[in-house]
Amino acid sequence: MGDARGSAARPAERPFPRIEYYWGVTNRGWGARGRRPGAPRRDSASTGPVTGERGGGDHTALADELRRLDGGRYGQYRGLTGRWRFPGHVLEVARVQADPYAPPSRLAVVVPAEVAELPEDLWRTPVRARALAGYLVRQVGRLLPEHGFRLDVGGQEVLDRSSCRVEDGRVVLRLGMDLPGRGRVIDGRAAERMLCRELPAAVAEGLRWAALDQGEARAFVDSVEDTDALRRALPELGLVAFVADGAVLPRRSGVDDRPLPGGGVPFASPESLRVEVELPHRGRVTGMGVPEGVSLVVGGGFHGKSTLLRALEKGVYDHVPGDGRELVVSLPDTVKIRAEDGRRVTRVDVSPFVAHLPTGADTTDFSTDNASGSTSQAASIVEAVEAGARVLLVDEDTAATNLMIRDARMQALVAKDREPLTPFVDLVRPLHRQHGVSTVLVVGGSGDYLDVADRVVMMDAYRPVEVTERAREVAATPTGRHVESAGFGSPRRRVPDPDSVEAESGGRVRVRARGRDALTLGETDVDLRAVEQVVDPSQVTGIGLAILRCVRAGHLDGTATLAEVLDRLDADLGADGVSVLAERTLDDFVVPRRHEVAAALNRLRTLRVRKLV
């Protein structure tokens, strides 16, 4: 029978349930085993044999095999590929690394619903299932020994992650493992300890309702559902974002996204912007609503402006309980904009911002391999609108000054026909009026924005104060500045060329994340450092997989505009994007937003655009 810890953890009196073998890897990925909600259950026989499977059997057979392999050549580990039945779960060894220095081997663990016994109300909806999986994976992550296992638990956000899924009550865990060796010799004893004792113990403790802290699990799921409900409530309230009273916005550091110890000054909404929302679990909450239109965040340096904006950036994601930003939300189509000199721009219509260039180039069809600060930001704004952004977030700290403003004196000195740039200050209102795109701007330095703001919030020692009235009074005194633009117009839309997007290298799909900073797609690297809403390396992999999907599923077909490609992708990923993207990979990933997929395509140096429409 099972090892002591494994069997002790499982309910003693119940007969051990039969485990369905409906799942298994294909030669490319984890396969489309996860049912989409409402889809017919896949018949266990239809999956077919696992490609390259050699091993498989009872867990005692696995233990015997590992003891037998001890001291053997490392390559003999390959024989483990296959499925192994344990008391309480099935272990699938999907890919075995060739040597100890290769990327980790890949495992999956399936705990059937009868063993996990997770209450149905905790996984019935996609949001709750994602939250529950987010809770479970963090539990297993805590229980697994640090060394040797590679479980993608994520950070402060609760994302749609391939590493843990709750599907119809069963739990599927996917993880990496460094199969232990002494040099190139198999350490079978260590492997046995890891696969037959440590992993089963973590699974038994972390993935079964009976063993969990049930109150904590429920609170986690309910909290995420509240966040989601709050975000969904925004449009009806005419808001683009909401920051709850008591929220903790400051983080530990620029590289540590956990809350500042002690929390700093808790958020307190100004009365004039206070909004009350009824949530399914917490009930009534109050906080600052950020209405549609143009909102400014002003205030002295070091008073918490950027911290507030960063919280709004991350407000497109749900946060773990205790993060402090559980009730800080923004609309799902909120996009952070910044200057990014050096980036690639491919045939973007930047004419709203750039009327004419000294070179005489057509600014409705603008390309460069090395954009300046201002043109990069102009292109990013047009691209964001093209991809369907409803809200833009801009921080003066990371914006190009000459794109943001040109004051009266500069207007007087440099005639308009010598200055190709129309500053954002003259486009931010047309953007809302013509395209329904709201903007939240952090400006500590430029008073010209007071002319165009629907409301102004001043951060004063980390406390927001509404100063719209005062700002109107100040703005009533003319500066002599004149408006430079009549409107944003309708920028030309781009039809990307599918042949220019290549995810293969030497005949093999290559999608790899270099941290949060870069995506390797085929033979090209895409620089994502300026794509600030990428919060997790697994999102980068997900972006690559989504691009691959766009090519392979024909979403990117040479006739669809980029926006149409993204619409097709969204429809394709639907409520269960993980199973769609999992077809091509054994690696960990997170289902990305369309905006980050667009951002990566836009920065792809091989991208070609077939035509503009």
Ligand code: ADP
């Ligand atoms: P600004 O953009 O106005 O110059 P920042 O947002 O960069 O200011 O904040 C300045 C510093 O204050 C940062 O170190 C930040 O972590 C800290 N901070 C921000 N908000 C709070 C708060 N509510 N309580 C305590 N410290 C905060």
Ligand code: MG
């Ligand atoms: Mg700042």
